[in-house]
């Protein structure tokens with residue numbers, strides 16, 4: 001069973017995240033970067049399967065700038081067998097379409113039974129890469145799964161939607177995406193960190209993948225403007241002296257909010 | 259019906275299993291009307307197409323194409339096939355889809371298939387000389403970004419509850435769309451359990467008022483205090499991730515980065531510390547009120563009215579004060 005887990009390096013949500021107002025791109029220097037938490041949960045799912053089943057091969061795949069090596073290594077330290085890093089200057093500012101194309105080409109090159117992704121990434125909040133990959137790879141998608149069972153030739157799970165809860169299943173090969181209802185990723189231990197240094201780590205360019213960043217047939221999404229909103233100022237803060245509930249009621253009524 | 263308006267905006271509307279249009283429909287048609295002439299593609303449960311088309315026209319669709327899936331158990335793919343057929347006929351200037359899970363899947367797959375540009379999670383849609391532009395609020399509302407397609411009709415997913423505009427009702431003009439299945443492999447929906455709207459409370463997305471509770475509520479039973487204040491104000495109920503993780507309330511109520519983003523008139527945070535990921539989903543609210551016993555909690559940095567105090571003392575008093583004033 002070949003499982004490819006898609007992990008992404010993102011600005012740490014615990015810090016201040018900045019966009020460059022000229023380029024509209026994430027300002028990587030302004031914030032710490034981390035492995036997206038949802039990607040760690042996706043990896044945990046694959047590692048649990050590998051713990052229980054012989055012959056499973058788990059690869060982490062990412063598309064990110066050059067500096068992302070340390071972040072990807074964390075996936076290896078957690079227990080992935082291999083890492084693949086798609087890295088090319090022409091990918092700077094890539095839109096969802098180009099990102100999906102490059103990732104799909106890298107996945108095809110590895111060969112796969114199951115691709116596991118997060119449902120949405122914390123920086124883009126697009127939540128579309130999984131379905132785009134499924135279309136490009138010509139396989140089923142089962143997205144937004146809050147529980148997953150990987151069986152023999154089939155993957156199934158629970159899929160909460162607006163109007164209710166679906167039970168879904170897909171024949172392999174398939175692409176699934178998982179929600180944060182899945183268990184957190186394991187912490188890398190010392191042994192894992194040492195082992196990670198010896199694991200295969202492949203870096204691929206767009207040329208390796210046969211993908212053109214400037215294919216004129218592909219419509220791309222472009223940013224027209226980026227504007228920063230002034231941060232919110234705080235208002236009054238009172239200490240409850242036994243009448244704060246009444247005072248709050250006054251405030252709500254005075255502002256026509258109650 | 260062979261001609262479609264030259265400034266058509268194709269709006270994709272799903273029906274629920276019981277046949278009614280999704281909650282996002284009025285906002286999607288409202289957004290489309292601001293950028294062109296709304297033409298709806300209704301992805302209906304078998305047998306529900308006719309009534310859904312009537313509903314879509316009442317909400318502002320000038321023309322409606324009806325696609326009832328021949329294989330409703332196939333996940334996603336029949337909708338993509340229908341959208342491809344509809345876009346081929348309508349030749350719209352943009353395609354609007356709800357930023358729901360199914361909507362995102364549909365937009366992603368269709369964009370790949372048609373080589374279209376995709377703009378995700380728009381909070382507004384407008385038209386300028388160049389074409390249709392999507393507006394986004396990113397990094398938890400810290401930035402406003404506008405995006406468009408280099409060429410062709412952009413596929414735009416619209417954040418649920420973000421559009422206040424509504425389109426004027428139109429006379430119903432509908433027809434059934436002929437869809438040739440692509441035969442692409444799809445996952446199967448083996449079973450479905452509908453959640454019946456058990457609560458009379460407003461829907462969180464798009465609510466004018468939200469009362470949210472965090473880990474500070476302490477237990478599932480005590481979390482009911484959040485619901486009591488919400489009912490006193492006619493507000494929707496929200497929660498922090500910690501409250502969801504602790505099982506006080508289902509995940510669909512989570513506000514924040516990985517939950518729902520809300521921009522209500524009033525947001526009341528009870529027993530919520532105000533972690534940056536929570537603030538990312540609510541800091542664009544018009545007025546923010548916080549009650550927290552820790553005076554250093556970061557939620558106070560964004561609160562217009564902060565109370566340093568115990569929710570179990572402050573909130574019951576607030577509820578009685580509100581009730582007293584109603585009399």
Ligand SMILES: Cc1cc2nc3c(=O)[nH]c(=O)nc-3n(C[C@H](O)[C@H](O)[C@H](O)COP(=O)(O)OP(=O)(O)OC[C@H]3O[C@@H](n4cnc5c(N)ncnc54)[C@H](O)[C@@H]3O)c2cc1C
Nearest residue numbers: 472473474498499500514515516517529531536551552569
């Ligand atoms: C990638 C990622 C995504 C995340 N996404 C989200 C998200 O979408 N939404 C979200 O909310 N969080 C999210 N989080 C989690 C976030 O970091 C916080 O852990 C979470 O918001 C904390 O919830 P809380 O404020 O309820 O709990 P706590 O931080 O534990 O705060 C509880 C508060 O209650 C107060 N309190 C306790 N008892 C009382 C009382 N009797 N009266 C008054 N106050 C009291 C305490 O002083 C404290 O401030 C995310 C984290 C990560 C890493």
Ligand SMILES: Nc1ncnc2c1ncn2[C@@H]1O[C@H](COP(=O)(O)O)[C@@H](O)[C@H]1O
Nearest residue numbers: 006062063117118120121126127128129
């Ligand atoms: N650049 C990337 N590299 C690797 N995986 C990605 C990348 N972008 C998105 N993904 C995967 O797709 C999921 C959903 O991302 P998105 O569609 O960007 O919200 C993420 O959780 C990742 O698993």
